Amino acid sequence: MAETRRVIEIELPSGDVAPVVCRRFGSGPFRVVIAAGIRGDAPEGIRVAHRVSSFLEAEEGRLNGTVDIYPCANPLAAHRGTRTWPFFDTDLNRLFPGRSDGHPPAQVARALCDDISGAQQVIELRGARPAFSEASQAIVRHDHAESAELASHANVAVVWRRTPGPAAPATFAHQFPGSIVLEGGTGNRLTPGVGNDLADGVLNLLVHLKVLPESGLPFHWAAIRRPVHVTDAEVHRVRAERGGLFLPASTIWSEVEAGECLGEIVDPLTGLTREEVRSPMAGNILAIRELPVVFPGTMVARVVTA
Amino acid sequence: MTVVYSIEAPYRGRYELHRLTFGSGSPRVAIVAGLHGNELNGMHAVNMLAAALRAQRPRGTVHLFPLVNTFGADEARKRWPFDDRDINKAFPGDPDGTAVQRIASALLDATDADVCVDVHSGAPHVRELPQVRVPLSGRELELGRAMGLPLVWRREGARLQASGLIGAWRDAGRQALHVVGGRGITLDTGHSATIARGLKRLLGHLGLVRHVDPNETVADVTRVEVGVHRAATGGFFVPEVRVGALVKPGHLLGYLQMPIGGDRIGELRARRGGVVVTVRAWPMVYAQELLVRVAGTDST
Numbered sequence: 367m368a369e370t371r372r373v374i375e376i377e378l379p380s381g382d383v384a385p386v387v388c389r390r391f392g393s394g395p396f397r398v399v400i401a402a403g404i405r406g407d408a409p410e411g412i413r414v415a416h417r418v419s420s421f422l423e424a425e426e427g428r429l430n431g432t433v434d435i436y437p438c439a440n441p442l443a444a445h446r447g448t449r450t451w452p453f454f455d456t457d458l459n460r461l462f463p464g465r466s467d468g469h470p471p472a473q474v475a476r477a478l479c480d481d482i483s484g485a486q487q488v489i490e491l492r493g494a495r496p497a498f499s500e501a502s503q504a505i506v507r508h509d510h511a512e513s514a515e516l517a518s519h520a521n522v523a524v525v526w527r528r529t530p531g532p533a534a535p536a537t538f539a540h541q542f543p544g545s546i547v548l549e550g551g552t553g554n555r556l557t558p559g560v561g562n563d564l565a566d567g568v569l570n571l572l573v574h575l576k577v578l579p580e581s582g583l584p585f586h587w588a589a590i591r592r593p594v595h596v597t598d599a600e601v602h603r604v605r606a607e608r609g610g611l612f613l614p615a616s617t618i619w620s621e622v623e624a625g626e627c628l629g630e631i632v633d634p635l636t637g638l639t640r641e642e643v644r645s646p647m648a649g650n651i652l653a654i655r656e657l658p659v660v661f662p663g664t665m666v667a668r669v670v671t672a
Numbered sequence: 673m674t675v676v677y678s679i680e681a682p683y684r685g686r687y688e689l690h691r692l693t694f695g696s697g698s699p700r701v702a703i704v705a706g707l708h709g710n711e712l713n714g715m716h717a718v719n720m721l722a723a724a725l726r727a728q729r730p731r732g733t734v735h736l737f738p739l740v741n742t743f744g745a746d747e748a749r750k751r752w753p754f755d756d757r758d759i760n761k762a763f764p765g766d767p768d769g770t771a772v773q774r775i776a777s778a779l780l781d782a783t784d785a786d787v788c789v790d791v792h793s794g795a796p797h798v799r800e801l802p803q804v805r806v807p808l809s810g811r812e813l814e815l816g817r818a819m820g821l822p823l824v825w826r827r828e829g830a831r832l833q834a835s836g837l838i839g840a841w842r843d844a845g846r847q848a849l850h851v852v853g854g855r856g857i858t859l860d861t862g863h864s865a866t867i868a869r870g871l872k873r874l875l876g877h878l879g880l881v882r883h884v885d886p887n888e889t890v891a892d893v894t895r896v897e898v899g900v901h902r903a904a905t906g907g908f909f910v911p912e913v914r915v916g917a918l919v920k921p922g923h924l925l926g927y928l929q930m931p932i933g934g935d936r937i938g939e940l941r942a943r944r945g946g947v948v949v950t951v952r953a954w955p956m957v958y959a960q961e962l963l964v965r966v967a968g969t970d971s972t
């Protein structure tokens with residue numbers, strides 16, 4: 367039986383306590399960390415963490431190393447289903463590495479960093495960004511070839527070697543340079559199939575890290591997807607030029623030609639077309655907006671060219 | 673009144689960025705309020721200043737932006753309601769980016785002035801004595817002191833809000849002053865009037881208007897001269913002082929009690945004398961949270 371440990375307890379003013387927990391499987395110095403729920407609007411990641419846990423629970427005797435699973439790093443936000451931590455209204459994924467003498471979100475960030483420090487591999491599980499459907503993808507730092515190679519085995523459509531933006535230094539993943547971020551599905555929802563695919567991907571990563579033996583996996587290795595590898599230059603953001611309702615005409619990971627219609631923007635009061643949004647190039651749909659209200663400049667899709 | 677920027681909005685009228693301009697020529701001053709849609713003491717102060725400038729045309733140019741985040745203000749929200757983004761984190765902005773990036777870019781262009789002021793309220797759960805936050809030295813310190821607000825808070829580089837509108841103004845080579853007073857979600861007419869007088873003194877110092885009101889500064893401090901009182905544990909905080917109160921060491925600032933049953937957990941007593949500049953307004957507090965700040969005065 368896995369050991370369940372409280373990493374930190376958040377004391378609420380009313381007197382209640384909300385714990386952040388870690389479930390430990392196996393033992394030994396080689397340690398893999400799997401963390402989910404940094405934001406409260408990514409239940410897909412939490413589901414994947416639990417699927418992986420239940421598999422490891424049954425296989426614990428065969429583990430060669432330690433797997434620490436943090437199923438929900440931001441319990442109060444998850445409780446409400448919001449991106450930000452309630453009351454303090456802060457995005458935990460902008461507070462790392464945190465501080466032990468700060469407010470509770472900062473304390474949690476610090477406690478997680480201290481707890482995870484020294485792990486050989488960190489895997490962060492997320493859902494899709496709010497308002498979007500996304501193809502399953504692994505995001506690694508652009509200059510980290512080793513984690514990009516490992517991420518090839520994560521059962522995703524795309525490995526995105528991303529250059530850190532201005533907000534990156536305060537994110538969870540950035541604290542651990544070789545970390546792999548897995549995401550996909552739909553913002554703040556569970557999507558049939560996606561959780562299974564990502565859970566299989568995590569188990570396959572554990573095999574490639576030699577923590578888990580290949581025999582006994584709940585899938586055949588040949589079923590694992592072979593992702594395309596892209597950098598920022600191959601990921602194109604498509605924006606609305608008009609405000610209104612964006613009605614998508616494309617589905618996730620479908621192939622599109624240059625100039626193909628990705629959807630239209632209609633006047634919300636009359637339904638008349640204001641704009642046909644067209645793909646700037648040929649490629650695959652990596653993400654598409656599913657919440658229809660848009661302003662001029664709102665991103666409505668991401669297209670990758672391979 | 674001029675609409676300096678607008679953007680198409682679904683289901684409602686266009687978003688419009690409004691500017692009121694008084695006078696012409698140099699020097700040029702821009703004053704921004706309501707970047708956060710739930711912090712409207714600054715909006716009230718700027719509108720009071722507008723009334724004064726209608727009566728007395730300035731010798732130079734004054735651009736006023738009473739309310740940037742109109743959509744947020746309509747919903748009592750700090751951020752832009754559509755995607756919950758903070759306009760103040762979108763600077764320098766992008767004319768081809770998202771709505772908040774476009775608004776940020778347009779505001780930065782439209783505040784082309786020698787001296788720029790951004791007025792905020794405190795967070796909804798704290799009340800702040802009207803204050804200006806300035807660097808440790810230089811022209812911005814001189815201008816901030818000229819405002820004569822109750823508190824002049826001199827801050828080290830890293831604490832001066834390097835990002836945001838203030839940082840973008842500095843990057844563009846403009847003098848930038850960060851003013852904070854009162855609390856979010858509420859209108860405090862007294863603090864608003866204090867801020868309006870400070871803005872008028874700034875214009876007076878720059879020679880744009882005749883200034884009459886005497887300086888109101890009580891404390892002019894750096895971080896080391898500010899006593900910060902935090903909650904030792906979570907609980908229900910009952911303040912015994914208001915912002916602006918003068919206290920001596922040992923003065924009872926408030927106490928913490930159990931939320932249910934009301935048993936007293938602890939007392940908060942001033943470690944130093946001075947003026948109370950921050951008081952927690954929302955009583956449910958977490959451990960380590962800020963409850964009261966006391967700034968040293970000349971006499972302490």
Ligand SMILES: [Zn+2]
Pocket residue numbers: 708711792793
């Ligand atoms: Zn503000």
